[in-house]
Amino acid sequence: MSELPVAAALPSIVAALAEHGTAVLVAPPGTGKTTLVPPALPGRVVVAEPRRVAARAAAARMAALAGEPVGRSVGYAVRGDRKVSAETRVEVVTSGLLVRRLQSDPELSGVDTVLLDECHERHLDADLLLALLMDARDGLRPDLRVLATSATVAAERLAALLGDAPVIRVAGVAHPVTTGYVPPVRGERLTATVVRAIRKAQSDGDGDVLVFLPGAKEIRQVSAQLDGDVAILHGRLAAGEQDAALRPGARRRVVLATAVAESSLTVPGVRAVVDAGQARVPRVDHGRGLSGLVTVRVSAAVADQRAGRAGREAPGRVYRCWPEHEQATLPRYPDPEIRTADLTRLALELACWGTPDGSALRWWDAPPPGPLAAARDTLSALGALADGEVTPRGRSMARLGLHPRLARALVDHPAGAEVVAVLDDDTLAAGVDLEAALRALRRGSPASERWRREVKRLRRGGQETAGSADAALVTGLAFPERLARRRAPGSRSYLMAGGTAVDLPVDSGLGDPEWLAVAAADWTGGAGRVRLAARTDEATALRAAPALLTESDEVTWSGGDVLAHRVRRLGAIVLRSRPLADPPPAAVRAAVLAGLARHGLSLVRFDQAATALRTRIAFLHRTLGDPWPAVDDDALIATADTWAGSARNATDLRALRMSDALRALLPWQAAARLDELAPERITVPSGSRLRVDYSADPPALPVKIQEVFGWTTTPTLADGRVPLVLHLLSPAGRPTAVTGDLASFWSTGYPQVRSELRGRYPKHRWPEDPTTATPSQRTTQPKK
Template sequence: MRAALDEITGALDAHGTAVLVAPPGTGKTTLVPLALPGSVVVAEPRRLAARAAATRMAALLGEPVGRTVGYSVRGDRRVSRDTRIEVVTSGLLVRRLQHDPELSGVDTVMLDEVHERHLDADLLLALLLDAREGLRPDLRLLATSATVASSALAGLLGGPVVSVDAEAFPVEETHVPPLRGERVEATVARATRAALSAVEGDVLVFLPGVGEIRRVAAMLSDHEVVELHGRLPLERQSAALRPGSAQRVVLATAVAESSLTVPGVRAVVDSGLSRMSRVDHRRGMSGLVTVRVSAAVATQRAGRAGREAPGRVFRCWPAHEQATLPRFPEPEIRTADLTRLALELAVWGTPDGSALSWWDAPPPGPLAAGREVLTALGALDASGVTERGRAMARLGLHPRLARALLDGSRAVGSRTAAEVVAVLDDDGLVPGADLDAGLRALRSGTPSSARWRREVGRLESALTGDGPGGSGSEHRGGSGNGGGSRGGSGRRGAAALVTALAHPERIGRRRAGGGAVYLLANGTAVEAPGLGEPEWLAVAVADRAPGAAQGKVRLAAAADEDLAAAAGTVTEEDEVHWDGDVVARRVRRLGAIVLRERPLAKPPAEAVRAAVLAGLRRGGLSLLRFDPRATALRQRLDLLHRVLGEPWPAVDDDALLATAEHWLGGARSRADLARIDVTAALRTLLPWPEATRLDELVPERLTVPSGSAVRLDYSGDGVALPVKVQEVFGWTDTPTLVDGRVPVVLHLLSPAGRPVAVTADLRSFWETGYATVRSELRGRYPKHRWPEDPLTAPPTRHSIQRKPR
């Protein structure tokens, strides 16, 4: 990397922008910023990476962090007047840019690890390009990555690609696929034991989340295990990044994929899984889901084994699946909740983002959904972002949490509101699902209490405007025991109220019948085990596994109806709908949760009619009674529509339901539907004057040679005439219907009424088929007429031969 520093600075001097592509471990995060002139801000996707990068650069200079090189992350800032290089998180730099679009005093911004495609990083890139185009054409931008589609990114930045090829140590690849029925944690533990036996150094294990890390740690309790993830206290994070005295197993999330060097690693075990943000707009749930890694991420992870010496990578999937991995990670902007992004764009002055240059533009649907949430929160109105919206943006929180902090501080005091919001924004602070219990533990003292108190202090300062949280930078942190509170931290129901202010659609009421199943205001059912089954819950975190009928509560606080009504939107209105029959009631509800209801004595006639129509279309024509006359008429009309088409109406189920409002009459209930005269209803659909020919075109009965008027059968695809053989003696012309277009098929019957022949050609039957029928039946029915010549025999409706008088 040192050999390429002049090329990198030269590219920035000549073009103002550049893309640096270099393998892991080459020093792009730590050597390049030191070589850049002037004031440099390095944007990292994660707090852990920001601290580690600053610490490493300071060590290279032989200085403490905070002198030439400092960092700023949420709740922790170490800079001084001598700081020339500041490492920050992408989200924090977005806030700083919103406060100061010119980034006064900054010469170069370096966007590190852009390939990870985090939402904040993509937004930051778009805003920086916009600032550079208008306010700061002299601002230099350098985007760096180990694996990225560099040509597309270079085209966006308008600068060259600088590629650095480093001499990488070889990494031997081994696949350890799961055994039948084996959970991923067991596969990873098995692969880790193999790695420990294969190498002499440490083993770095990549897992999708903290839960999997803790389960694998329990399986490897006979080894020295170190955890590395964003929820750890700073001291434990730093310990994982220092060399150990014995062979270690470092269990890490995606934080160790890039920007960090874990010393001593000689083998990597890759679970092949990662966590991605997803939003379920229909159920009002968002959160992290487990997905397969991309090929680029798998390469990045494997490279950690070869940073210091030849290494090994153990991949926990079959070798043949390697070719099926997606090439790059899916950008978070395509899948995440875009409410916060929508607020940032509104504050920037381009609500739909169309004025910005994007790597991937935000999808219009999710962005519009985010704006709807912001409007409901009072952050947006018809004229754009409101003062309340700007105040919410300054807090550096998701708009829902910002609303909870602002409104919750007035209800329960700023201290208590900040305590709850700090947990809602980082639910890893508490181990269980009971929010109240988690808060009590944090107040008493846990390994996470220091981090929590720092964030509480930052939020309180941001609320009151006393700290730098309102100016786009981050609060330095502190004990969190300061003032600003207008309510006690132990106030009953405070956690539930603040949670409900953030997520009013997740207020839940326990379903009747017992059990810990709750109906949320958004209509979703969730299970909430281990919370004591209170009547009401304010749900902070819930998710739903693919294919599961119900979601599962991960964090919630017990509530009551008064609190739910105070935080949510309660409506009272008359409802008339179909639920097996017409149901008319006055309902007081909180979203999908019914609070009170009573019957309506005189519901509006139009609403009743609409409910009956909806019920009929939902339940189908089985709610009507089709007597034989109605069934026959429907079959006759169906034939006319099939043969002649318009204006004869279609009378299939869908067509009849579509025209139900024309023949429904005054039906007001399920019983009324069963009493409808369907024959009369069908006749209302007949076209005029064509209806005058109905009986001519498709008669109910047909007169045969014997003089009988025999009922025609329209139930099949064609038209059938069931008639005894003796009644059609001498008949040679096959009858037709619909002006000769439809031949009638004769079903010739025995004296007992059983079919003996089916024909659409009577003349052919008399000549070739009748003799066989006669020989088979004359012995069985000797008293009936079976003439040798049916063409000359007189037809008769009387089956038995009568004796002459």
């Protein structure tokens, strides 16, 4: 161990902490930072790891180096499992557990140094822990030493957060790793590609193969296709199963792991890595108001770190299950969880710390204001916050170490530990039916030991006595927005109280109940699919979510008309509805306006007069601006409240006189000048009153040439600003010329027109000098 690179840096690390109180250690995997540094630090040391499996493994490794069992000088504490004694000087814990200790003892009494391991992973609990530790150090424990370690990180930013801490860098002695790509073939599922890559890795060389997969589901699918020794490693396994994966096997093994094996752990014997290129990370769907795990592409930094596991002990190989050209398109780093995850638990911890909005803390990345505000609204609805401050109920919920929704369910239904344990870890359920999963766990299944251990912890934390609970009620208490009702008899589609539709798989084993309490659902391609649920009924749903129950008069535009009903709802689910005989006029008017906003002016009728008036006003708005209003579709919809009058339905809208509606939009001064500035008709020299076409830009006047003889000045509109364009017609009414300058036309254009048309229309008048000729409505020459 003394040959590991970090060994030579130990004196510098101890000295930096003694002088500055904080320090940053940047060292790649395999340098010994997790196992050699903590025992070298003076006093009582607490090491914070991002994952339970890493915490237990690090403690076991340090204890082995000391020649002791775990729990003597080196111990650990994770949720539901602790091995320490009075002799323990180095204790390895999870970041979340250390947050809980800080909340109960902000001074961290008896602790001299905190080591924050693997800071680059940017887990939500780790970011929060860093902020709380620095706040405690600033105000309560200036003597508390803090060392942050990382493999790949923006060290300068981290050092600034730690108060301009010194940065100590240790170079690794990495063995060479060759990179190969095994892209999927057309139509091939990811797990099939991974199996091909595993077999290639086994045929190319010796040693164990470490395989990175996004989750337990994919691990099961790949494991079913492999022969030989297969070890499983993910965060939900029992401690004994995790330990087995971290011990070298008697024969060559394939170790199927999730992201837990990316750092902090050394899996002995590995010479090859197969990387599926995906990870399952927490995300919140703000549109649906739901959170969960989603599968994303890994970042380039994560792909490099996974590849490095092949070179921990000897030269190795990595096989990436994507095309080589896609490597350059990977994001550089993973998104910090604080930017994308559900912040409800974080908001509760901040409230318990006394800074509900987190503004008093120093953050690596501050919580986004919108998601944080939404999280605080959720906590208020759960009774954990009142007027922005944490309530006694909220503190009780925080002590359980669960998501606040699950904690609420346990606080409100103390017999619900068995159900909550499954809701917190839905991998305990083998199928969709929650009740069936609970029966299997009670009888004894491969996951029963882990489930019973968590149930025991929850009962102890919640002061619960043993007993069974209504699975649907507990689920509804935790996730009231996921209570769901069948949309139609015989349908597999359900509408959840939060407004999202989900489908129940045909093979769910739940039959076709009218009501479901949905514990988990997946969303792919815009469709929701129930992953875990319990049958229930309306009475249980109302008992679980009384805050979502409303009864109100609803007047809406639906199906092309106004509909009015008295409606009783559970969130978005309609429980009862009956027609309203006399709905409030204001509500009716709002519904009419909503109909216009949705469907536009197709709901009203523009006759010829209204259409002509609209084009005249549009011309003046375009030419003069204010006070002439815009009358395009969007503008008329926006001002519908001024012209829709007392219309109460679609029939009334069709009966509106839109000419009157348009005139109602004009200020009285403008209305008085409308005919002057944009006359509907123009009197031409022949005496005819002809309609101006304002739909053209600029406006046009179609007129036969013989009717404008003697007219030498082009008429204008809008106080002389716009010349009227004359569309001069033949005796047959066909266009012959277009001009906005009559004087020029008579001198240059008319002679050619006269030459071309005089032979075609010999009975009509074609004087040589049209400026002095007498205009006439009758275009033929008088008989001699």
